[in-house]
Amino acid sequence: MKTSLQKYDHLGSKGIPDDPRKRAKYLAIVEAALEAFSEYGYHDCPVSKIARKANVADGTIYLYFANKEEVLVSVFQEKVNSLIRDVEKLTLECSDAWEKIEVLVRYHITALGDNRVLANFLQIQLRQSSPNIRHGIAPPLKRLYRLIEGFVVEGQQEGVFDGKINANIARKLIFGCFDEVISCWVLSRREYDVKEKVDDVLYILRRALVVEGGA
Amino acid sequence: MKTSLQKYDHLGSKGIPDDPRKRAKYLAIVEAALEAFSEYGYHDCPVSKIARKANVADGTIYLYFANKEEVLVSVFQEKVNSLIRDVEKLTLECSDAWEKIEVLVRYHITALGDNRVLANFLQIQLRQSSPNIRHGIAPPLKRLYRLIEGFVVEGQQEGVFDGKINANIARKLIFGCFDEVISCWVLSRREYDVKEKVDDVLYILRRALVVEGGA
Amino acid sequence: MKTSLQKYDHLGSKGIPDDPRKRAKYLAIVEAALEAFSEYGYHDCPVSKIARKANVADGTIYLYFANKEEVLVSVFQEKVNSLIRDVEKLTLECSDAWEKIEVLVRYHITALGDNRVLANFLQIQLRQSSPNIRHGIAPPLKRLYRLIEGFVVEGQQEGVFDGKINANIARKLIFGCFDEVISCWVLSRREYDVKEKVDDVLYILRRALVVEGGA
Amino acid sequence: MKTSLQKYDHLGSKGIPDDPRKRAKYLAIVEAALEAFSEYGYHDCPVSKIARKANVADGTIYLYFANKEEVLVSVFQEKVNSLIRDVEKLTLECSDAWEKIEVLVRYHITALGDNRVLANFLQIQLRQSSPNIRHGIAPPLKRLYRLIEGFVVEGQQEGVFDGKINANIARKLIFGCFDEVISCWVLSRREYDVKEKVDDVLYILRRALVVEGGA
DNA sequence: TATGAATGAGCCTTCATTCAT
DNA sequence: TATGAATGAAGGCTCATTCAT
Numbered sequence: 001m002k003t004s005l006q007k008y009d010h011l012g013s014k015g016i017p018d019d020p021r022k023r024a025k026y027l028a029i030v031e032a033a034l035e036a037f038s039e040y041g042y043h044d045c046p047v048s049k050i051a052r053k054a055n056v057a058d059g060t061i062y063l064y065f066a067n068k069e070e071v072l073v074s075v076f077q078e079k080v081n082s083l084i085r086d087v088e089k090l091t092l093e094c095s096d097a098w099e100k101i102e103v104l105v106r107y108h109i110t111a112l113g114d115n116r117v118l119a120n121f122l123q124i125q126l127r128q129s130s131p132n133i134r135h136g137i138a139p140p141l142k143r144l145y146r147l148i149e150g151f152v153v154e155g156q157q158e159g160v161f162d163g164k165i166n167a168n169i170a171r172k173l174i175f176g177c178f179d180e181v182i183s184c185w186v187l188s189r190r191e192y193d194v195k196e197k198v199d200d201v202l203y204i205l206r207r208a209l210v211v212e213g214g215a
Numbered sequence: 216m217k218t219s220l221q222k223y224d225h226l227g228s229k230g231i232p233d234d235p236r237k238r239a240k241y242l243a244i245v246e247a248a249l250e251a252f253s254e255y256g257y258h259d260c261p262v263s264k265i266a267r268k269a270n271v272a273d274g275t276i277y278l279y280f281a282n283k284e285e286v287l288v289s290v291f292q293e294k295v296n297s298l299i300r301d302v303e304k305l306t307l308e309c310s311d312a313w314e315k316i317e318v319l320v321r322y323h324i325t326a327l328g329d330n331r332v333l334a335n336f337l338q339i340q341l342r343q344s345s346p347n348i349r350h351g352i353a354p355p356l357k358r359l360y361r362l363i364e365g366f367v368v369e370g371q372q373e374g375v376f377d378g379k380i381n382a383n384i385a386r387k388l389i390f391g392c393f394d395e396v397i398s399c400w401v402l403s404r405r406e407y408d409v410k411e412k413v414d415d416v417l418y419i420l421r422r423a424l425v426v427e428g429g430a
Numbered sequence: 431m432k433t434s435l436q437k438y439d440h441l442g443s444k445g446i447p448d449d450p451r452k453r454a455k456y457l458a459i460v461e462a463a464l465e466a467f468s469e470y471g472y473h474d475c476p477v478s479k480i481a482r483k484a485n486v487a488d489g490t491i492y493l494y495f496a497n498k499e500e501v502l503v504s505v506f507q508e509k510v511n512s513l514i515r516d517v518e519k520l521t522l523e524c525s526d527a528w529e530k531i532e533v534l535v536r537y538h539i540t541a542l543g544d545n546r547v548l549a550n551f552l553q554i555q556l557r558q559s560s561p562n563i564r565h566g567i568a569p570p571l572k573r574l575y576r577l578i579e580g581f582v583v584e585g586q587q588e589g590v591f592d593g594k595i596n597a598n599i600a601r602k603l604i605f606g607c608f609d610e611v612i613s614c615w616v617l618s619r620r621e622y623d624v625k626e627k628v629d630d631v632l633y634i635l636r637r638a639l640v641v642e643g644g645a
Numbered sequence: 646m647k648t649s650l651q652k653y654d655h656l657g658s659k660g661i662p663d664d665p666r667k668r669a670k671y672l673a674i675v676e677a678a679l680e681a682f683s684e685y686g687y688h689d690c691p692v693s694k695i696a697r698k699a700n701v702a703d704g705t706i707y708l709y710f711a712n713k714e715e716v717l718v719s720v721f722q723e724k725v726n727s728l729i730r731d732v733e734k735l736t737l738e739c740s741d742a743w744e745k746i747e748v749l750v751r752y753h754i755t756a757l758g759d760n761r762v763l764a765n766f767l768q769i770q771l772r773q774s775s776p777n778i779r780h781g782i783a784p785p786l787k788r789l790y791r792l793i794e795g796f797v798v799e800g801q802q803e804g805v806f807d808g809k810i811n812a813n814i815a816r817k818l819i820f821g822c823f824d825e826v827i828s829c830w831v832l833s834r835r836e837y838d839v840k841e842k843v844d845d846v847l848y849i850l851r852r853a854l855v856v857e858g859g860a
Numbered sequence: 861t862a863t864g865a866a867t868g869a870g871c872c873t874t875c876a877t878t879c880a881t
Numbered sequence: 882t883a884t885g886a887a888t889g890a891a892g893g894c895t896c897a898t899t900c901a902t
Binding site: 451452455486487488489490493 | 886887888889890
């Protein structure tokens with residue numbers, strides 16, 4: 001049960017500290033890294049910038065993380081796990097699968113739409129090609145994927161969603177859609193509010209998934 | 216007419232050579248870079264690797280490109296422009312907008328599904344946060360966006376697509392969907408053929424866009 | 431009072447460290463650079479040569495200096511400021527302006543005549559055309575100019591020097607003269623002792639400046 | 646007799662072409678180099694800049710000069726030899742040695758004061774530490790030195806100049822003085838006319854050299 | 861003779877990581 | 882545990898020079 005929240009243990013990982021004092025510094029570094037990566041971009045962000053933002057010495061970073069890549073991965077884990085937890089909670093009260101998708105999409109877009117730094121990190125900085133990073137990122141990402149796909153299958157079992165849809169493709173449609181919506185927003189120079197797009201997104205997703213007279 | 220296919224001229228750009236002998240070397244470098252970036256990842260790919268693959272000296276790269284970033288951008292421009300050209304041609308014969316979307320999606324997934332190196336480049340290596348890269352990439356990307364969005368609007372005017380759909384969001388749905396499908400495939404360790412997913416993708420996209428009794 | 435001895439702060443300058451341990455390493459690099467520049471010539475002296483002579487890693491240089499140019503400028507500042515300080519002290523005890531000129535010229539020629547490496551640096555290596563270098567060098571150089579010109583004006587007020595002389599030109603005559611004397615010596619292949627030239631230099635400078643029956 | 650005007654032949658020197666057509670291109674390159682070196686500074690001036698200014702291909706430079714250093718040296722030789730020739734002619738008509746010094750100083754300062762590009766080249770760009778350059782520059786420089794020193798000795802024999810003066814030091818005083826005057830002018834940001842300084846320079850040099858009641 | 865594309869050695873600089881304190 | 886000075890490998894890029902045409 002807890003495993004999915006635990007830090008994915010690959011080579012050299014320092015793991016999340018249990019000691020609350022350490023945990024606090026760990027989190028401070030994670031927050032600093034989130035900001036720093038968003039501000040400079042992963043590859044143009046020296047570890048020293050993170051250290052400075054976290055008010056620690058450069059070397060201290062390496063007491064909590066094996067290397068720079070692990071910092072990136074940890075930020076992702078913290079943020080996505082938290083996002084998943086929230087969505088899991090919120091969807092408990094939903095009456096049908098479509099409502100869950102609605103909550104998921106709305107929450108996701110809202111959360112990032114209200115936090116450009118986080119959005120920039122997740123949509124842009126995270127997309128690094130290093131195998132280690134991909135590897136570290138995979139588990140929480142898969143959880144999110146499974147969550148969405150689960151909703152789809154659920155909807156099909158409920159008869160709310162078209163049973164002929166390939167659930168995996170549906171997941172990619174849903175994820176790819178709000179991923180694209182948020183990415184465009186983050187990269188756009190024009191200042192607009194993504195949250196206003198939610199209804200349009202939901203309208204089209206509903207068309208794609210829900211059967212006539214469903215929901 | 217031709218302008219949209221020309222190299223996007225930003226600061227320091229060397230432009231595409233007209234002299235056929237130079238053009239050949241230019242293209243050789245572009246191909247070498249495509250391979251090298253796919254193999255090592257943009258940031259872990261020294262210019263010398265590209266040079267070696269292109270059978271030229273390191274310095275020669277800089278006779279054709281202002282810097283490493285411009286090499287990346289140029290690969291993108293060559294590939295995406297060519298892709299767009301192909302789709303534009305193919306869709307000329309289509310009878311309605313949905314057919315155009317079908318052709319677009321099918322062609323795109325097929326083209327990348329048959330060329331993992333290119334797919335890896337476009338889906339992974341290209342996602343760099345450097346402002347210069349984003350800037351250089353924007354124009355061809357926008358052309359692609361406009362092409363898709365144009366199909367959607369067309370379909371709505373034809374009455375084939377739901378008029379209440381936000382065309383811009385529809386574009387993001389379509390693009391985000393096959394983007395996600397291809398990305399997952401490239402990153403997946405499992406060997407499978409993306410092309411087999413095309414029908415499922417089209418099925419769900421059709422649901423999202425086409426009105427009852429349409430097409 | 432002290433400000434004129436402080437490091438001239440231009441863009442990116444790291445300044446002289448206060449911490450004595452750092453100051454020691456800073457000075458070690460300055461000495462190493464003096465030697466290395468003299469030996470190879472500024473443009474033919476890789477930073478790595480300086481590092482080796484200073485027994486530090488290449489990167490360490492950049493903890494103390496913003497770039498190679500700043501190293502050159504810093505050597506100059508250290509050496510010229512020290513030279514000026516010495517002359518200022520020595521001339522305090524002089525009874526008239528001519529004596530001060532005498533002390534200045536004698537000290538200057540002696541100091542460099544005893545230190546070919548320093549002489550080579552100041553007379554040859556320093557003459558770089560880079561704007562940054564010129565800019566960094568200007569302040570200590572101006573101090574030296576002002577010192578000399580001050581002596582001339584003093585002598586004119588004392589009635590020891592010809593009042594019709596343009597003090598600025600006199601400064602150029604004095605500086606230009608021993609500059610040329612030392613430069614020729616440094617560049618000469620023949621081994622001779624510049625210090626033996628001092629009296630001849632003073633004889634002619636005295637003629638140029640001092641009025642009949644003066645001093 | 647002619648030797649002093651001939652190109653100093655060191656290793657690899659291509660010599661001055663006799664064929665007038667070649668000589669014209671040779672001179673074009675020399676003039677272009679003078680400009681280019683003045684504009685960018687020797688070390689920051691790629692050979693290609695010279696070629697462009699001379700309207701020739703990069704490779705053509707190497708048909709006339711062994712390497713970049715030789716270009717610099719050749720510019721110096723052309724310019725200084727021409728300067729010496731002029732002074733030699735002008736001083737033929739002088740009645741005494743002081744007048745010759747006067748003509749020399751006045752002509753030198755005027756020639757450079759009217760040609761900032763040349764002045765920049767001779768005073769700044771030329772001062773390179775490369776042994777080859779120093780070596781190539783030596784002969785014309787020595788001619789100039791000997792010319793000046795000859796005037797001094799002449800003046801002493803005429804009884805116009807103080808016989809107790811060391812003629813070599815006097816040469817250094819004279820040369821160092823106008824060298825400094827011109828250098829300061831070239832480097833100065835303030836726009837002023839050096840030529841106005843000539844009288845002040847001559848006044849002080851006269852004091853230094855001429856005996857009471859002399860000239 | 862002239863060209864200018866091609867070469868590739870070389871260097872400044874950055875920065876992830878270590879380790880003595 | 883925390884520090885931050887030190888390290889040194891690595892890479893983008895320049896440019897003097899060559900040589901096939």
